[in-house]
Amino acid sequence: NPFDLYRAHLSNLLADITGVDTKIIYPALSWTQSLDKGDLILAAPALRVKGQKPDELAKQWAEKFPENDPLFEKPTVVNYFMAFYVKGAPVVETVIPTIQKYGKDFGSYKFNGLRDPADPSKGRKRIIVEFSSPNIAKPFHAGHLRSTIIGGFIANLYELAGWDVIRINYLGDWGKQYGLLALAFEKYGDEEALTKDPINHLFQLYVRINTEMSAEKEQMEKRKQDGEDVTELEANSLDEQARRYFKKMTDRDAEALAQWERFRNLSIKRYQDTYARLNIRFDDYSGESQVSEEAMEKVGREMLETGISKEDKGALIVDFQELVPGKEGKRLEKPIVRKRDGTALYLTRDISELLARHEKYKFDQMIYVVASAQDLHLKQLFKIIELLGHKDIAAKCQHINFGLVLGMSTRKGTVKFLDDILRDVADKMHETMKKNEDKYSQVANPEATADTLGISSVMVQDMTGKRINNYTFNMDAMTSFEGDTGPYLQYAHARVSSIRRRAGLSDEDLASADLSLLTEVHAVNIVRLLAQWPDTVQNTLRTLEPTTVLTYLFKMTHALSSSYDHLQVVGSERELMKARMALYDAAHTVLGNGMRLLGLSPVER
Numbered sequence: 001n002p003f004d005l006y007r008a009h010l011s012n013l014l015a016d017i018t019g020v021d022t023k024i025i026y027p028a029l030s031w032t033q034s035l036d037k038g039d040l041i042l043a044a045p046a047l048r049v050k051g052q053k054p055d056e057l058a059k060q061w062a063e064k065f066p067e068n069d070p071l072f073e074k075p076t077v078v079n080y081f082m083a084f085y086v087k088g089a090p091v092v093e094t095v096i097p098t099i100q101k102y103g104k105d106f107g108s109y110k111f112n113g114l115r116d117p118a119d120p121s122k123g124r125k126r127i128i129v130e131f132s133s134p135n136i137a138k139p140f141h142a143g144h145l146r147s148t149i150i151g152g153f154i155a156n157l158y159e160l161a162g163w164d165v166i167r168i169n170y171l172g173d174w175g176k177q178y179g180l181l182a183l184a185f186e187k188y189g190d191e192e193a194l195t196k197d198p199i200n201h202l203f204q205l206y207v208r209i210n211t212e213m214s215a216e217k218e219q220m221e222k223r224k225q226d227g228e229d230v231t232e233l234e235a236n237s238l239d240e241q242a243r244r245y246f247k248k249m250t251d252r253d254a255e256a257l258a259q260w261e262r263f264r265n266l267s268i269k270r271y272q273d274t275y276a277r278l279n280i281r282f283d284d285y286s287g288e289s290q291v292s293e294e295a296m297e298k299v300g301r302e303m304l305e306t307g308i309s310k311e312d313k314g315a316l317i318v319d320f321q322e323l324v325p326g327k328e329g330k331r332l333e334k335p336i337v338r339k340r341d342g343t344a345l346y347l348t349r350d351i352s353e354l355l356a357r358h359e360k361y362k363f364d365q366m367i368y369v370v371a372s373a374q375d376l377h378l379k380q381l382f383k384i385i386e387l388l389g390h391k392d393i394a395a396k397c398q399h400i401n402f403g404l405v406l407g408m409s410t411r412k413g414t415v416k417f418l419d420d421i422l423r424d425v426a427d428k429m430h431e432t433m434k435k436n437e438d439k440y441s442q443v444a445n446p447e448a449t450a451d452t453l454g455i456s457s458v459m460v461q462d463m464t465g466k467r468i469n470n471y472t473f474n475m476d477a478m479t480s481f482e483g484d485t486g487p488y489l490q491y492a493h494a495r496v497s498s499i500r501r502r503a504g505l506s507d508e509d510l511a512s513a514d515l516s517l518l519t520e521v522h523a524v525n526i527v528r529l530l531a532q533w534p535d536t537v538q539n540t541l542r543t544l545e546p547t548t549v550l551t552y553l554f555k556m557t558h559a560l561s562s563s564y565d566h567l568q569v570v571g572s573e574r575e576l577m578k579a580r581m582a583l584y585d586a587a588h589t590v591l592g593n594g595m596r597l598l599g600l601s602p603v604e605r
């Protein structure tokens with residue numbers, strides 16, 4: 001990492017001044033969140049020097065700092081914090097050429113030099129990111145949308161950091177309700193509709209049969225109250241037929257399974273189209289239906305033998321209160337792992353699946369991106385894995401949760417599919433674009449651009465706050481070009497592209513620019529921000545919050561927008577034009593890198 005130069009240089013200087021080892025100083029130096037607080041900052045207590053007040057130490061050390069250091073100004077001191085400001089000229093002349101050299105890899109593991117270039121797979125760690133995981137025949141709701149956006153981002157992040165990333169989509173595609181769905185297809189299915197639009201067709205069937213089933217149940221209840229014998233009716237009810245159908249599926253009846261595979265595969269194909277629009281692909285479509293019955297039986301037996309599960313009214317439960325002392329045990333409650341009729345549950349499948357994944361992929365880490373509504377479920381899962389004697393495996397698993405999206409259902413209160421949401425937002429974007437007739441006519445493919453901007457709107461709104469916060473789905477706010485929105489971010493990126501087109505300079509022109517001409521405070525501040533990108537990526541690996549990246553990107557767009565009046569490119573004298581364009585081009589690279597990390601497709605026009 002070429003910017004380590006700054007930190008290393010400063011660590012050495014401070015080691016001379018303080019007598020503290022550089023090994024302690026180096027990690028204590030961090031890049032700041034805002035430029036007016038300096039570039040690097042140090043909290044005096046972090047050096048663990050005893051005997052004097054940290055405020056005084058900071059002051060003394062600052063006084064001893066050399067007057068004419070080549071890279072840093074003399075530090076300023078606030079309480080026990082020392083703030084170090086880089087000198088404009090050297091930072092400009094290292095940062096811009098570094099970004100030119102690394103381009104898309106600026107900020108990645110290739111840039112950080114964390115990996116042996118001769119053998120990049122050496123010491124490479126493997127992570128599984130499980131995300132999206134919608135339920136077949138049910139709407140792709142807000143929870144799945146958020147899991148998709150956040151999960152895609154986390155997978156990109158680890159890839160950027162040099163991990164071997166495996167993206168898994170764990171579909172909800174098993175259980176009695178899918179016996180009911182297959183039954184509905186037998187009754188009312190339409191081959192053509194199924195192949196054309198499987199997700200909607202299956203959903204319609206699902207709704208229809210569920211409505212029918214409720215009506216039937218109500219009827220039977222009434223008759224029962226009227227004293228009628230309904231045994232025969234019950235034995236032929238939809239509920240019972242569904243149970244029998246699902247039993248065929250679990251008994252591996254070839255016909256029933258083949259039909260089910262077809263539903264599943266057609267749905268996956270449709271999902272893939274949507275994921276492609278979001279720049280997402282999966283390495284593995286697993287799902288609840290893919291969990292092996294034998295494996296489940298085996299781990300079920302193990303749980304019973306080791307006393308992790310016990311019988312309770314014919315079912316098997318895990319009584320955490322008995323197994324885990326104190327509050328934790330109470331909080332984990334008493335989940336069922338096998339129903340009275342012998343069928344497995346969501347939790348049972350997850351236990352088996354986790355162990356199977358470990359066996360198959362030998363992962364170093366696994367992240368589940370699932371709504372916070374399932375906090376308890378995942379805690380139970382990890383604890384059971386631990387109790388089964390796999391403390392090491394449990395320690396590799398992490399739940400990345402997130403809050404709700406409010407106000408996403410339509411006016412009629414009906415559910416919406418992701419495709420419909422994306423289409424609505426794209427339409428809205430298209431309307432906005434049409435209002436600017438001049439610019440509109442210059443866009444080669446307005447529909448595609450509207451689609452990209454629509455997707456950016458949804459994604460940026462989703463990633464703006466901390467993951468755990470709820471937010472309200474607000475179409476007007478998210479599609480606005482004002483404020484820190486997706487369209488604004490795209491606009492900022494496209495604006496730099498437009499300057500480049502008008503300047504008509506080649507890459508060679510930019511590479512040979514005289515960067516010493518960039519002395520204005522606006523130019524230096526943009527460069528100081530650019531220098532923070534690699535550290536922002538490292539920080540994000542700690543927070544796993546998309547907002548860490550977004551906050552950085554919007555800081556960049558604000559710095560850019562306030563600079564244009566001061567750093568004119570087109571119309572300036574040629575050497576100055578080259579230098580300023582080199583600066584803006586570096587910003588273009590970093591904005592693009594950040595946007596791609598978030599899963600956005602940066603637009604040029």
Ligand code: ARG
Nearest residue numbers: 133134135170171172350370
């Ligand atoms: N399909 C589930 C749902 O929609 C989410 C799956 C989460 N992942 C897991 N391994 N349990 O609620």
